[in-house]
Amino acid sequence: KTAAINKSGTSSVPATTKDIENKLRYLFGRNEVSTPNDAYQGTAWSVRERLIDAFNKTHEHWKKEDPKFIYYLSAEFLMGRSLTNTVFNLGLQGDYATALKELGQKMEQVAEAERDAALGNGGLGRLAACFLDSMATLDLPGWGYGIRYKYGMFKQALKDGYQQELPDIWLTSGNPWEVRRDDVRHMVGFGGRVERRREAGGREVAVWTPAEQVIAQAYDNPIPGYSTPTTSNLRLWDALPLSEFDLAAFNAGDYDRAMLARERAEAISAVLYPNDSTPEGKELRLKQQYFFVCASLQDVLSRFKATHGSARWDLLPSKAVFQLNDTHPTIAVAELMRLLVDVEGLEWDEAWGITTKCLNYTNHTVMPEALEKWPVKVMAKMLPRHMEIIEVINEGWTQWLSAHLASELPAPEERAKRIAAMSIIHENPWNKEEMLVNMAYLAVVGSSAVNGVAAIHSNIVKDEIFNDFYKIFPSKFQNKTNGVTPRRWLAWCNPELADLITQQLGSDAWINDTEQLTALRTHASDPAFQQRWAAVKSAKKERLAGLIKRVWGEEVNTAALFDIQIKRIHEYKRQYLNVLSIIWRYKQLKRMSPQQRLQAVPRVCVIGGKAASAYDMAKRIIRLVTAVGSVINADPDTRDYLRLYFLPDYNVSLAETIIPAAELSQHISTAGTEASGTSNMKFALNGCLIIGTWDGANIEIAEETGVENVFVFGVRAEDINGLRKERKNFKTDPRWDEIMRDIEGGMFGDKEYFKPLVDSVNNMKVGNDWFLLANDFAAYLDAQQQVDECYRDQAEWLRRSIMYTAGSGKFSSDRTIRQYAEDIWHVGPCRPPPAA
């Protein structure tokens, strides 16, 4: 887009340039734009004002229209950087790119001065961010609610090849993308006791007196839609002490006690828990969950009351709908009941009717260890009234069940067993003394709709993990296959490819109507178009090669096949299997003569991802990657044909650099374990081919782009249990055995450190190699062989690459959000009038 011409017919660039300089002068006291960081601060604080204008206009309109609102409750929002997305979504790139040029700066460099807002671990958090972009772009009145962590996802460094975690101090130089709302604060209580009081009318009420209270301080983060006046909101809560400093304690010489309240309060929103599958089970985690849920619900109910008074709570479900992003905000079921019954004085059943109508739950994982269960004693101590409410909910639920199951399970013991299996409160199978609150069951019972995030996953959700519930409420269970925003993940991170697509399609309408990408299919085999397509990809490969040079100080062959696996490190995602195939490829190259090697398809393999700080096996996998990399990258026989690099500190911004440069991406989780995956969609959108298992959204990507274009391998989900039982009769592949001996023998050093890795997959006991690496090994090597064969035929490779982008229309988060809005939220667009 070229620079805008304002009303007076003159270019608005001079004003923009002036504004950038003024922001820098008056906010940072700097008289000239000398560094990219200067330019970033000046530009960001200048763009901020346009953003806030759009935000205010949108919310004035929504206040007037009073539409039904969506509230997306999530403990994580993995936003990444905002400058580029905000400038492009608001259509200001012409002005600012030209203004920055005049200031001797390049938008790309300036953008890199921004710290990522890394308020999430991985898939779940990034999905929430993509959803906010789509909700705004579709003019849906929708807000995100979450926590303003002072420290986000830890920064990952490599020390001698091992992961090192460093605090993510992202707020040091302020945050131009947030507005502190001193007028929006709510009290949040913890602990204490509950008493019964009889009110004047004789109604008995529960009165909770918390032992500790903190203030939830709101920060608004305007969310600009693409090519629409709509700018919605992400409201994040920061925890503040009621009294920030206890002067009396200080005067008594007890400095620690003087600061105690402050430390305890600030600890609540201090740091993101870095786990993306196993709950830490720490009390502070539950405190974080209740903190943002309590503040968010109070915020919504007070706004509702301001408009509709406190006598029409029956209207609430028609004005507010909540989406629980996994079980992390599930305490909302009990909190909404507390606010409606204890605070607003509604009868239990009426409140329950309203609560269940308002809430919906999305499940993102089938990993048993990832399903949160809080010990009753922890819940009762921290949230005594909520524990009572959960007990009453469960009492009502199990009684209803008992009646409902009477015909199907006449035998009382049978019925009792089923009811126990479906009880929200149940024994800890590993410690019978302990009772647990099953947050997933509470979410299912307390919600109108329950959905999985890809077709295969939603089937597993209803046929396995919640089957008993599905049999009773089949209509409650839905599928909503994930999506990603085509703005950030193609148009803005790969503008060269975006321009080529726009030229070929004759308009850029595809940016918010990705179904139009299908028209590229007719050009997939057109040599001229393929040529230009390949030129874009190789320019992006040069850029990634530059990054590898900066990180590892080595030149890579940009004619090689760029093979990428970037995602959180986890045994079920099988980065370990990828490394084993690279070791085999290395050994084959070693056995070849120099002439034979000339025939090999050279590869540059990149692996990136963080391991949860307490996840030992994942950390050993990272070390294996760096150890194998340092051996093969240094080997004179093979280094021209094979490289392996671990790129540290994988985050949203790094993904925006790597994905456009990728030619092959790996999504090789054991079938039935990856709920959906979303990086697979980002790669496909950027014309990167996939080698993957029949799992998550890989299946739907294959269906859309043509299964013949995907390198599919491996056992199917329905065979997993059988294969695990058959473990003892499994015969490993001789190539597998050889590699295991190599690792054990110290070929890559650190053999003691790698022993648990070998032991975890290399004995034939049932339960060993839980993620079936040995079972999929041979098929995986075959699939990698097919990749090499295909890559030799660049015309065929480029045809497939174009077919991937052409078939990615379905995987826009706009399609996903449209489906949520139609099938779950029942909310329509409410577009403000265009900016004057």
Ligand SMILES: CCc1ccc([C@H](C)CC(=O)N[C@@H]2O[C@H](CO)[C@@H](O)[C@H](O)[C@H]2O)cc1
């Ligand atoms: C309590 C610790 C914890 C924290 C986060 C999670 C998330 C549910 C893990 C996650 O990010 N799941 C991923 O969600 C994506 C978005 O739906 C899916 O695409 C991925 O397949 C799924 O692993 C589980 C447990």
